[in-house]
Amino acid sequence: MVTPVKCLVWDLDNTLWDGTLLEDDQVDLVDGVLETITTLDQRGILQSISSKNDADLAMARLIELGIADYFVLPKIGWGPKSESVREIAEELRFAPEAVAFVDDRPQERAEVEFNLPGVRCYSDAQVPSLVTLPEFTPTTITTDSRRRRQMYQAGFQRDAERAAFRGPDQDFLRSLEVRLTIGRATEAELGRVEELTVRTTQMNTTGVFYAEETLLAMVADPAHEVLTVTVSDRFGPYGAVGVVVLDRHPEVWHIKLLATSCRVVSLGVGGQILSWLVNEAERAGVHLLADFRPTERNRIMEVTYRFAGFTDDSCECVTPVPAPDTGSNRLHLVPAPQTLSEVITLTAVDLRTPESLDRAS
């Protein structure tokens, strides 16, 4: 499967518009560029700018053209483009492999390719066909895709307030009025769940991709739980930000996947989900097993598990559970009651009752 592009970074002169802003009398959008921008935006692919230009003049022209709002974190200045692309990726918390760059100048593409080998580079001639390429064609397009740009922009506003906030971070989090909802995935939500298993890398415990059909079968089977996590705060919704795939055995619950969007890392959502799961398991009188496959980017999830008390200790409870996939470690916990964060309001399903009984009652 081709790695999806999560953000496309545009050059301006002779790529997005025809001509050079500081030399020509007037520059206008290249034919077809607007369609490319709006199509990618609808697909939930973020777009940004890396341009060697006068920042004020370039932003003014983007506003006149009515397209400034399509771009997040534009970088307009005179530094190397690899630096601005790197900054965009870091500020979005995306891996370079999730970022693409389009520029008419081969020198600029070569500079980015050399310094950021993971970033995929395209020429201006390729712009009209970008929307047909698999890396720009997500397998699912959800309501979250369509409003992704707005959710990121709300996120930047939130981050700015957070940076300016005087006092402990915990007090800022309290001021956000975060509401976390954990529920059983409905069939209508499975597209969003599939999308999350593809998009998350940093906060993903196993990196296993679950296709919609697989998830559908799991939802129908009471031995499996597919849970979705949604978050909102006073800045608005974050959309679906997390997924848990869990197998129920009589003595143990087996967490096969825990993935959360990088947008909610700073809220401590991953830890909160895990604390809630531990409490549910404790009340149900079962142990917990969690599969963890280390990657270059997901160490924070190992830290989250280990801080919650998971260890490598072996336990008899593993007997009915199939061995982990190659490359995965299995962590174990005998649950003890956890204190949930007091700054997050949690609404969650009662996991002690399997879904089939839940529906019947």
Add this chain to the structure above:
Amino acid sequence: MNRVTTNEAVDSVADSEVATRISAYVETKAKAAVAHDTDLAEAGILTSMVAMEMVVFLESAFEISIIGRDLKMDNFRTVNTMAALVTRLRETAADA
């Protein structure tokens, strides 16, 4: 607040350079003064993200690697317990 055991290992590093460096870093995260025996989890400072940042900071600042069973909350609960962890891992590395 006095949940930290006052065993010798902890005492001996409590005011060391290691603890001072750790506490300077913790204070940038807490945006406030932090005593060396403050329980950072109870104080709400040790979120998953800060925990991860602490792990990365300790590893790069003190040239250690913190893996497996050492990655437990109790080792990161206070500035003093982190200093004790760093000291122990440095000694283990020196012995090897």
